[in-house]
Amino acid sequence: MADEHTTAGRTAHAVVIGGGIGGLTAAAALHRDGWRVTVLERAGSLDPVGAAISLAPNALRALDVIGLGDEIRGLAAWQDGAGPARTGVAGDEGGVRVPSGRWLARSSTAAAAERFGGPLVLLHRATLIERLAARLPDGTVRLATAATLVDRGGPGRPARVGTADGELEADLVVAADGIRSGVRGALFPDHPGPVYSGFTTWRVVLPVPGLTSSTLASHETWGQGRIWGTHPLKDGRTYAYAAAVTPEGQQAPDDERAELVRRFGDWHDPIPAVLAAARPEDVLRHDVHHIAEPLPAHHRGRVALLGDAAHAMPPTLGQGGNQAIEDAIVLALSVPRLRPGAGAPVAESLAAYTAARQPRTTAITRRAVRVARLNMMSHPVGTAVRNAAIAVLSQAGPALFLRGFDGIADWRPPRRTYASEEAGVVVP
Known part of the structure; x- marks a missing residue:
C-alpha cells in the first residue's frame, strides 16, 4: 500500500x-x-x-x-434548555441532597446552558x-x-x-x-493499565409510576461513601445510578436490587419508589476503574x-x-x-x-x-465539612457552583488545519 x-x-x-x-x-x-x-x-x-x-x-x-x-x-427531557446533569448540576427544581432529603444546593440549568452555550x-x-x-x-x-x-x-x-x-x-x-x-x-x-477507583456503581433505566420530567426533581444525593442520582428521560422512564465504596470484585450475596435496598432503601423519596419499581434483572453493577498513569x-x-x-x-x-x-x-x-x-x-x-x-x-x-x-468521602467529619462547603457555595449562586465545569463543557471543536488545506487543496 x-x-x-x-x-x-x-x-x-x-x-x-x-x-x-x-x-x-x-x-x-x-x-x-x-x-x-x-x-x-x-x-x-x-x-x-x-x-x-x-x-x-x-x-x-x-x-x-x-x-x-x-x-x-x-x-x-426539558425543551426549554433545562435538563438533568451530573455532579449536582440539575434542573431548576434539582440539585444536591443528603440522604434525609435536605437540599445542599439548588442549581439552575438555564444558568448552566447560558454559561456553557447549550443544554x-x-x-x-x-x-x-x-x-x-x-x-x-x-x-x-x-x-x-x-x-x-x-x-x-x-x-x-x-x-x-x-x-x-x-x-x-x-x-x-x-x-x-x-x-x-x-x-x-x-x-x-x-x-x-487501569487501576481500581475504589468504588462500584449500579445503574437502572425503567418506568417508575408517578415519576416524569415534570414531576421528578432531578438530583444527586451524597452520603458517607455512597451517592445516588435520579433523573428523568424524555421517553418517560427514569434513569437512576448509585455508587458506594467497596472492595474490588464484590457481588451481592442474593441480587443487586436487594443490595441497593440494603444500602439506599431508607434514603429520601423518590429513591424507595425507584427501588420498588426495579427488578433484579434491571440492575447493572460494575466496578469503576480509571487510567491513573497517562x-x-x-x-x-x-x-x-x-x-x-x-x-x-x-x-x-x-x-x-x-x-x-x-x-x-x-x-x-x-x-x-x-x-x-x-x-x-x-x-x-x-x-x-x-x-x-x-x-x-x-x-x-x-x-x-x-x-x-x-x-465518595466516607469519614463522618470530612463528610460534614464537605456538605457545609457545598451549602456555602450554593448560597453564592449557581455561577460559582458551575465553575467546576469551566474548561470542560465550554469546549468547541477545532478547525481543520492540516497540510492539504494549507497547500490550498480544494476539499469538498
Missing part, C-alpha cells in the same frame, strides 16, 4: 475496532470525510452495555460536526448508538468479529488488523476497544486510541462518553481527507491528534478522580 501522497484511484480505508459510542462517532466522521470505513465489533449486536449517558454542550458541539447535534438536543441532554445509550449507526452505510459494521492488531503500520506501510476471517489492511486504525483495550496493550506493553501518547504508527482505551476516567464528571466523542471528532479533523495528492501522511497527522487530546483528557481524568474522592 502506498503512502497517502500517492493514493490516486484508491479510497483510503479506516478500520475501527469497537462499535461503542466513540468508535461509531469516529466511523461516522471519517465516512463523512470520504473514507471507506470498517467497524469491527466483537459483540453479536450493537446493544450497549450500560444505561443512560449525559451529553454536555462540549459533546453536542462535537456532534454538530457530523450533523447530529441538533437531533440529540431534541431529545432533552445538557440525558438519553439512553442505545438511542445514541442507533443514531450514530444510522449514519453509516450498510455493511460497515461487522458484528461478532474479534480483532487484534497485527502491525501498527507507519509511513509507507499500512497497518494490519487480524480477524478470524483474515487480515485487513488500513491507512488508519481507530482503537475504541474500551478500558481493557487489547490494542493499547499491544502499543504500550509496559503501561500498567499513556506516553494516544497513537503509534497508524493507530489512534480513543475513549476509555486512551484515558478511562471515573464517571464523577459525566465526561467519559463526552470525551470519547470529542476524541473521535478531533481525530477525524486531524487526519487528512484523502484525495489524490492531498493531505499529510496519516502516521504524521496522528501526532497532532495526540497533541490536541492528551493534555485535555489527562487534566479531566485527574479532575474526575478528585471529585470522586470528594463525593
Whole structure:
C-alpha cells in the first residue's frame, strides 16, 4: 500500500475496532470525510452495555460536526434548555441532597446552558448508538468479529488488523476497544493499565409510576461513601445510578436490587419508589476503574486510541462518553481527507491528534478522580465539612457552583488545519 501522497484511484480505508459510542462517532466522521470505513465489533449486536449517558454542550458541539447535534438536543427531557446533569448540576427544581432529603444546593440549568452555550441532554445509550449507526452505510459494521492488531503500520506501510476471517489492511486504525483495550496493550506493553477507583456503581433505566420530567426533581444525593442520582428521560422512564465504596470484585450475596435496598432503601423519596419499581434483572453493577498513569501518547504508527482505551476516567464528571466523542471528532479533523495528492501522511497527522487530546483528557481524568474522592468521602467529619462547603457555595449562586465545569463543557471543536488545506487543496 502506498503512502497517502500517492493514493490516486484508491479510497483510503479506516478500520475501527469497537462499535461503542466513540468508535461509531469516529466511523461516522471519517465516512463523512470520504473514507471507506470498517467497524469491527466483537459483540453479536450493537446493544450497549450500560444505561443512560449525559451529553454536555462540549459533546453536542462535537456532534454538530457530523450533523447530529441538533437531533440529540431534541431529545432533552426539558425543551426549554433545562435538563438533568451530573455532579449536582440539575434542573431548576434539582440539585444536591443528603440522604434525609435536605437540599445542599439548588442549581439552575438555564444558568448552566447560558454559561456553557447549550443544554445538557440525558438519553439512553442505545438511542445514541442507533443514531450514530444510522449514519453509516450498510455493511460497515461487522458484528461478532474479534480483532487484534497485527502491525501498527507507519509511513509507507499500512497497518494490519487480524480477524478470524483474515487480515485487513488500513491507512488508519481507530482503537475504541474500551478500558481493557487489547490494542493499547499491544502499543504500550509496559503501561500498567487501569487501576481500581475504589468504588462500584449500579445503574437502572425503567418506568417508575408517578415519576416524569415534570414531576421528578432531578438530583444527586451524597452520603458517607455512597451517592445516588435520579433523573428523568424524555421517553418517560427514569434513569437512576448509585455508587458506594467497596472492595474490588464484590457481588451481592442474593441480587443487586436487594443490595441497593440494603444500602439506599431508607434514603429520601423518590429513591424507595425507584427501588420498588426495579427488578433484579434491571440492575447493572460494575466496578469503576480509571487510567491513573497517562499513556506516553494516544497513537503509534497508524493507530489512534480513543475513549476509555486512551484515558478511562471515573464517571464523577459525566465526561467519559463526552470525551470519547470529542476524541473521535478531533481525530477525524486531524487526519487528512484523502484525495489524490492531498493531505499529510496519516502516521504524521496522528501526532497532532495526540497533541490536541492528551493534555485535555489527562487534566479531566485527574479532575474526575478528585471529585470522586470528594463525593465518595466516607469519614463522618470530612463528610460534614464537605456538605457545609457545598451549602456555602450554593448560597453564592449557581455561577460559582458551575465553575467546576469551566474548561470542560465550554469546549468547541477545532478547525481543520492540516497540510492539504494549507497547500490550498480544494476539499469538498
